[in-house]
Amino acid sequence: MIRKAALTTALALCGAGCASGPPPRIDTPPPVLPAAFSYVPDPAVAGSLAALLPQEDPAFVSLRAAALDDAPSIGEAAARIERARAGARRAGAERMPQFDLAASLETSRTNPGSLGASLPTGITIDPDQTSYGASLGARWDADLFGRLKSEQRAASARLDAATADAEAVRIALIADLASLVVDWRSLEVRDAALSRDLDAANRLVALTASRANAGLAPGVDTARAEAIAAASRSRLAMLGGERANLIGRLVTLTARDAGWVETQLAAPGGTTALxxxxxxxxxxxxxxxxxxxxxxxxxxxxxxxxxxAAARRFPRITLSASLGLLAFSPGQLFDDDSLIGSLAAAIAGPLLDFGRISAEIDGAAADKRLAFQLYRAAVFDALGDAESGYRLIAATDARAAAAADEAVRFTRVETLTATRVRAGLADLSEQLEARRQADGAEERAAIARGEAQRARLLLWLALGGAGEV
Structure with a gap:
């Protein structure tokens, strides 16, 4: 009778779980991708992705090695991977049997009076009793409906996500370092250009002062020359603040002190070709x-x-067994009579949970819809980054070419004007105007070229950073 009732209950549990049906189907179609990017170069004349990095710059090479070895962001990403790996191991271990080993020593004292006012003749109760035990138990969830297997797959996928996140951190770190090195090299070029502008302005100050003292030029020419020189000095002084910001960022990214960073940046840069x-x-x-x-x-x-979550609606079947020893004196612990054991199979499932599991399933379904939209967003973010990267390179290259041409032309005008002044064909005010127009032109060309180099780093990052060596 008892067996019949247990069987009836088990069948009811199975029916209640199986009647709930499969998990809801949520379509996740792959996003439709364009056939090609605009502004993409002809493959016959295209370069390599790795070449977008300043690989030939020794400062970038040493800074990158230091950052990848000891940067806090890299260590944080590695810790996240270890945590995800531990979760995957735990999920896999849940599908395996669990063995437990136990040992016990128990002493108890009983009041003989609790058994009654009198006992049969010849029967006595020892109020003090000590038991010795040892047991080995095993328990295993059969996972017939795949709940544990699904949890293991989820944990493994999260490990893959953590690994990809760590790679994204590594690539972003390399791109940041490369951008900072490019900015530093651009500062060096700008410093040299502004120093040449200042030297030229100082020569004009000396020339105009000499001519003014001789009565050959008005004093306003000297003032104009001094104003041009002051503008160059002001721009040179501004570079110090930019250098300080770059050093600070590199200290943060590499986890090294400023002195070491400046030593690496002191090495000559590599090739300057775009x-x-x-x-x-x-x-x-x-x-x-x-x-x-x-x-x-x-x-x-x-x-x-x-x-x-859907598998939680189905019954869980658990198998368990134990084997042990129980004796009331140490000498009897290994007697045949001290051997005890048990073997059991249990089935349990939801019968009436008032919508708890259904709510969990709805929440998991919403999470999947959210994950799908985040995946679509990541895809279109990648497409947008790459598209803007190609367009930005085209724009910055055009600007760099125009700025370089502007600097060459202003320099030529200044040279020709100075020649005309020396030949007496032009007055000093024309040379001052030519110097004013040429002032800062080389710096602007250096800035435009640096932006073209940075645009290439943005494209390297947008394309996933593959090809980095």
């Missing part, structure tokens, strides 16, 4: 961008979480 732009396809971003990879992994984890 590298050719690589050609790529939008579909390459799905495999190359770590943020897209991480979003896809989180979507897979959300899908497994939904399956695990």
């Amino acid at each position: 590298p050719l732009v690589p050609a790529t396809l939008p579909s390459d971003l799905l495999a190359r961008r770590p943020d897209v990879t991480a979003a896809a992994a989180r979507l897979a984890a959300a899908d497994s979480d939904l399956a695990a």
Whole structure:
């Protein structure tokens, strides 16, 4: 009778779980990608992705090595991977049997009077009793409906996401370092250009002062020359603040002191030629961008979480067994009579939970929809970054070329004007005007060239940083 009741209850539990049906289906179609990027170069003349980095600059090489070895952001990403790896190991271990070993020593004292006023003749009760025991137990969840398996898949997907996040941190760190090194080299070029402007202005100050003292030029020419020199000195002084910001950022990224950073930056830079732009396809971003990879992994984890939540509606079947020893004196511990054991199978499932599991399933379904939209956002972020990266390079290259041409032309005008002044064909005011127009032109060209180099680093980051050596 008891067995029949237990069987009836188990069947009711199974029916209650199975009647709930499969998890809700949520479509996650892959985003439609464009066929190509605009402004992408002809593959026949395109460069490599790795060449966008300043690989030949010794400062970048040493700073990158230091940052990847000991940067706090890298250490934080590594810790997140270890935490996700531990979660994956735990989820896998949940599918395996669990063995427990126990030993016990128990002493108890009983009041003989609790058994009655009198006992049969010849029967006595020892009020003090000590028991010795040892046991080995095993328990295993059969996981017939795949709940634990789904949880393991979700944990594994989160490990993949953490690994991709760490790669994204590494790539962003390298891009930041490269940008700071490019800015430092641009500062060096700007400093040299402004120093030449200041030297030229100082020569004009001396020339105009000499001519004014001789009565050959008005004193206003000297004032104009001094104003031009003061403008150059002001711009030179501003570079100090920019250097301080760059050093501070590099200290933060590399976890090294400022003196060591400045020593690395003191090494001469590498090549100054602008590298050719690589050609790529939008579909390459799905495999190359770590943020897209991480979003896809989180979507897979959300899908497994939904399956695990749905599996909670089904019964759980647990098998357990134990084998041990129990004796009331140490000498009897290994007698045949001290051997005890048990073997059990249990089934338990939801019968009436008033919508608790259904709410969990709805929450997991919402999480999956959210993960899918985040994945779509990551894909279109990647497409937008790459598209703007190609367009930005085209724009900055045009500006750099125009600024360089402007500097050359202003320098030529100044040279020709100075020649005419020496030949007596022009007065000193024309030379001052030519110097004023040429002042800062080389610095503007250096800034434009630095922006063109930075645009290439933004494209390297947008394309996923692949090809870095």
